[in-house]
Amino acid sequence: MTPVVQLKAVTREFAGTAAVREVDLTVTRGQFVALLGPSGCGKTTTLRMIAGYLQPTSGTILLEGRDATRLPPERRNIGMVFQSYALFPHMTVAKNVAFGLQMRKVPAAQIRTRVHEALDLVGLAHLADRRPQQLSGGQQQRVALARAIAARPAVLLLDEPLSNLDARLRVQMRQELLRIQRETGITAILVTHDQEEALELADSMVILDRGRVVQQGHPREVFRAPRTRFVAEFLGYENFLDLPGRGRITIRPEHVDVVEHDAAPPAGGESVTGTVAAVRFRGTDCVVTVDVGGQNVLATTTNDSLRAGSPVRLFLPLDRAISLTGTDSVPGDGGQGTPSLQHQQESPA
Numbered sequence: 318m319t320p321v322v323q324l325k326a327v328t329r330e331f332a333g334t335a336a337v338r339e340v341d342l343t344v345t346r347g348q349f350v351a352l353l354g355p356s357g358c359g360k361t362t363t364l365r366m367i368a369g370y371l372q373p374t375s376g377t378i379l380l381e382g383r384d385a386t387r388l389p390p391e392r393r394n395i396g397m398v399f400q401s402y403a404l405f406p407h408m409t410v411a412k413n414v415a416f417g418l419q420m421r422k423v424p425a426a427q428i429r430t431r432v433h434e435a436l437d438l439v440g441l442a443h444l445a446d447r448r449p450q451q452l453s454g455g456q457q458q459r460v461a462l463a464r465a466i467a468a469r470p471a472v473l474l475l476d477e478p479l480s481n482l483d484a485r486l487r488v489q490m491r492q493e494l495l496r497i498q499r500e501t502g503i504t505a506i507l508v509t510h511d512q513e514e515a516l517e518l519a520d521s522m523v524i525l526d527r528g529r530v531v532q533q534g535h536p537r538e539v540f541r542a543p544r545t546r547f548v549a550e551f552l553g554y555e556n557f558l559d560l561p562g563r564g565r566i567t568i569r570p571e572h573v574d575v576v577e578h579d580a581a582p583p584a585g586g587e588s589v590t591g592t593v594a595a596v597r598f599r600g601t602d603c604v605v606t607v608d609v610g611g612q613n614v615l616a617t618t619t620n621d622s623l624r625a626g627s628p629v630r631l632f633l634p635l636d637r638a639i640s641l642t643g644t645d646s647v648p649g650d651g652g653q654g655t656p657s658l659q660h661q662q663e664s665p666a
């Protein structure tokens with residue numbers, strides 16, 4: 318089957334600095350792909366190149382099998398939904414949805430049907446005569462979605478569409494977005510920096526670091542087997558240890574066992590000794606931060622006798638440990654590591 322969107326070695330530079338580097342991406346019909354990464358990793362630049370608002374410095378973009386690298390946005394058959402909704406304030410909901418179809422000279426009867434269908438799909442048919450400012454943020458976002466869908470695009474591009482909504486509504490709208498995507502079978506590419514959103518919505522997750530794709534796959538697969546520390550940190554893993562003979566691993570705090578420092582190491586895992594640096598009581602258990610030779614390791618425990626300074630042994634069951642086999646360096650960036658994530662490594666001490 319011909320992919321709907323294909324990027325081949327796409328690079329975009331701004332004043333000689335690459336914002337997107339050699340990105341390869343294939344999106345098949347009906348897929349929901351999330352482009353995920355921290356601020357500045359190149360998500361929006363990638364999306365804008367797919368939409369045609371930006372030209373790649375090099376590389377090729379194919380849409381439904383045809384070279385679209387130099388095609389203007391209006392000839393790409395693409396729908397876009399932005400964080401800011403971008404609705405016309407002086408037009409009714411129905412007119413907002415109809416506008417693009419009128420521009421494309423779709424016959425009036427067809428416009429009426431399509432507007433009604435699209436508003437029905439997003440659950441807003443009863444508000445067709447309202448103006449955007451008479452709607453809530455979530456409703457306005459649904460109008461933007463209806464407008465994009467009514468045009469029957471080959472692919473729907475969603476640029477942080479839920480980030481202006483409050484936390485509760487954002488979670489509700491995720492489910493709504495998923496339902497609409499499944500019902501219409503529309504191919505969609507979502508840009509987000511929210512890993513939860515990507516895990517919940519996408520059937521393929523593409524993680525970007527400094528303009529490069531660093532890992533790609535089904536969210537479950539990427540979550541269970543992050544390749545590098547960058548990916549693991551981005552997905553919320555906090556413990557990183559370099560174990561002699563095993564290389565770098567990550568393990569969840571709830572899988573680390575805290576035992577007496579002089580206890581015999583159990584079989585089936587590694588054990589390391591350290592000193593408790595901080596204890597955070599959470600009600601049913603505690604999260605302890607243990608200094609292991611200068612590296613902080615978090616563990617949960619129900620042992621509430623531990624105090625800062627207590628010597629302990631940590632048991633790391635190997636069937637719970639994930640080996641991080643990849644490296645985070647990006648050729649050509651001066652080997653700066655992953656500075657954008659430093660703030661996420663703080664221990665709760």
Ligand SMILES: Nc1ncnc2c1ncn2[C@@H]1O[C@H](COP(=O)(O)OP(=O)(O)OP(=O)(O)O)[C@@H](O)[C@H]1O
Pocket residue numbers: 331332335336354355356357358359360361362363510
């Ligand atoms: N028009 C531009 N001129 C110069 N540099 C730009 C321009 N647009 C983007 N950049 C740079 O390219 C890099 C990638 O930006 P981009 O907006 O694609 O990131 P992003 O992952 O979408 O970030 P965010 O989540 O903050 O929106 C950044 O370093 C940014 O400063």
